Amino acid sequence: MAPVEISATTNPLRPTGERRLERISGPSNLVFFGVTGDLSRKKLLPAIYDLANRGLLSPSFGLVGFGRRDWDDAAFAEFILESVRKHARTEWNQEVWDQLVTGIRFISGEFNDPDAFVRLRETLTRLDLERGTRGNYAYYLSIPPRSFAEVTDQLRSSGLAECQDGSWRRVIIEKPFGHDLESARKLNDIVESVFPSDSIFRIDHYLGKETVQNLLALRFANSMFEPLWNANYVDHVQITMAEDIGVGGRAGYYDGVGAARDVIQNHLLQLLALTAMEEPISFDADHLRAEKEKVLAAVSLGDDLSKTTARGQYGSGWQGGQFVRAFREEDGMSPESTTETYAAVRLEVNTRRWMGVPFYLRTGKRLGRRVTEIAVTFKHAPEYLFSPTERVSLGPNALVIRVQPDEGVTLRFGSKVPGVGMRVRDVTMDMGYGHAFTESSPEAYERLILDVLLGEPPLFPRHEEVELSWRILDPIEEYWAGQGVPETYQPGSWGPSSADDLIHRDGRSWRSP
Structure with a gap:
């Protein structure tokens, strides 16, 4: 029998020779704004674990939470663990968790605090050096639309929206996309003033x-x-x-x-x-x-x-x-x-x-x-x-x-x-x-988050x-x-x-x- 060639279509967490069609995301960091809300706790964080458990996340993946809680990295990891234990779709795998937890970080701060975004930039830079995430960042705005302008402006001011040396920066927006046509246009203008249109992923989980x-x-x-x-x-x-x-x-x-x-x-x-x-x-x-x-x-x-x-x-x-x-x-x-x-x-x-x-x-x-x-x-x-x-x-x-x-x-x-x-x-x-x-x-969120990390937009309006x-x-x-x-x-x-x-x-x- 010919030896099995290890490639992007071979899942290293499955038995040798078992192949699949899914692509594995490359090195990247995912930053969650609004990470302590119900959506993150019940859907988004479990989806991250399930992707890791299925072997679809890079070993270099980093997960950064941004919120008002007075947490350190360990407290945030404990919050994620509780969420995963209750809501994950796949079975528990201690080895997967041990790998995932090494890339978990938390930034405590308000959306209107420039110093918090400076700390976020420093944390992401350290993850680039320690885990080889190559400056690839996705920002998940699981926050009310009224906060979009403030957060995107802070990302721009802190230099976190600008791509460098072949890296990518993407933003993920949860519905609702405004409450009428006029507000939707204003919201779009706000986000597109910071990120190019092909880097904006509007989530419709259906x-x-x-x-x-x-x-x-x-x-x-x-x-x-x-x-x-x-x-x-x-x-x-x-x-x-x-x-x-x-x-x-x-x-x-x-x-x-x-x-x-x-x-x-x-x-x-x-x-x-x-x-x-x-x-x-x-x-x-x-x-x-x-x-x-x-x-x-x-x-x-x-x-x-x-x-x-x-x-x-x-x-x-x-x-x-x-x-x-x-x-x-x-x-x-x-x-x-x-x-x-x-x-x-x-x-x-x-x-x-x-x-x-x-x-x-x-x-x-x-x-x-x-x-x-x-x-x-x-x-x-x-x-x-x-x-x-x-x-x-x-x-x-x-x-x-x-x-x-x-x-x-x-x-x-x-x-x-x-x-x-x-x-x-x-x-x-x-x-x-x-x-x-x-x-x-x-x-649904597993597929959509993976598509964002891969830069594949067909499912996003x-x-x-x-x-x-x-x-x-x-x-x-x-x-x-x-x-x-x-x-x-x-x-x-x-x-x-x-x-x-x-x-x-x-x-x-x-x-x-």
């Missing part, structure tokens, strides 16, 4: 999910779907993101933001763009983004927003065997709040492929169950061959891409019922990721996509601002009656996920 990426494979790696993926065969598309929980401890953030800004503007419009876009020339970032931007630019709302949009607030009641409070009764919530916890919109994509096909987007809290899916519903087949008695519960064909929690794809079609006579009813074929593949799916999304949502928000308090809906239901009216006007119904 784009890192395996099933979202599988939508591209489903469409373009198979010849059976794409010929039907158009207005000649598709009746409508439903994109749903439902949660069965309330706002909980996010009341301070959520009030004034609402379901549409929190979910539709980013997650659901990105899913719409991936569903409706034309086949790109390649999966390079520029080609993918160009096709998504064409879709978003072609979206129309309809002339009467009272008929093409719906919103609601969950009230109090019984859900899952317990009594839950209404949205306006949550801790920290204004009892006069007009913020919606449910939003639904009817959109059209005015392209040759999709002309006349409605796209229904909905999202909400305290709904029937937690689910995110894309349902492509096809037109009914001619029924002249089958009498009503022969069509037993026969609905339209549908292809459903389940994003969470049970990732997979379901195809619904009609089949003959066993027995004498010709009776037809719906059956389903189901592909679940957990059954079809032995590999477990990585968390650029500012044109963000602005086009706000162009769609801004008229809806302006209309809702004059409509008073949203309609109340029962917890555990599937939203307000106005959402049913929205889709019933077209002679259709919402799916029951």
Whole structure:
């Protein structure tokens, strides 16, 4: 047997000869601003450990936290260890942790303190010398947008935004990207005044999910779907993101933001763009983004927003065997709040492929169950061959891409019922990721953080996509601002009656996920 060649595609932490497609990041430092928040504790820090455990981080990797806590490096390492123990996806590996902890550092300071950024620069310089990180720095801004200008200006003033000797500097921004078109443009101007556009990575964690990426494979790696993926065969598309929980401890953030800004503007419009876009020339970032931007630019709302949009607030009641409070009764919530916890919109994509096909987007809290899916519903087949008695519960064909929690794809079609006579009813074929593949799916943040360190931007929307999304949502928000308090809906239901009216006007119904 020929010897195994060790290369970037060989994982040194796996048995010799076992190869994989993932690339390993090069030497680099990742700086977390807002490192003590819930997102870092539950998602980002565990993702770093999981990447290291999978052998995808360079042994020279350094992790630097920046925060107000009066911590030293050891206290920060203990905080990370606790987070990893509770939330990591992969099994514990002491050897991996021992390697990772040698590159962990913490800077205690305020965003408005230049001396803290001087200490950050000195720490990164020492990591370059001690661990060979070569001046490659990524800055993760897991902070409120109001702090972006201050932090990016401090990075520029301290010399930490400027590349030297072939190194790179990148910045990662968490949503929300503003609260409307104007604020999104201002935010973009602030960040692009310090970092070039190709060094800015806007995180939408939904784009890192395996099933979202599988939508591209489903469409373009198979010849059976794409010929039907158009207005000649598709009746409508439903994109749903439902949660069965309330706002909980996010009341301070959520009030004034609402379901549409929190979910539709980013997650659901990105899913719409991936569903409706034309086949790109390649999966390079520029080609993918160009096709998504064409879709978003072609979206129309309809002339009467009272008929093409719906919103609601969950009230109090019984859900899952317990009594839950209404949205306006949550801790920290204004009892006069007009913020919606449910939003639904009817959109059209005015392209040759999709002309006349409605796209229904909905999202909400305290709904029937937690689910995110894309349902492509096809037109009914001619029924002249089958009498009503022969069509037993026969609905339209549908292809459903389940994003969470049970990732997979379901195809619904009609089949003959066993027995004498010709009776037809719906059956389903189901592909679940957990059954079809032995590999477990990585968390979205693992993929996205690794892509930042590799400098691979296909899964990150650029500012044109963000602005086009706000162009769609801004008229809806302006209309809702004059409509008073949203309609109340029962917890555990599937939203307000106005959402049913929205889709019933077209002679259709919402799916029951």
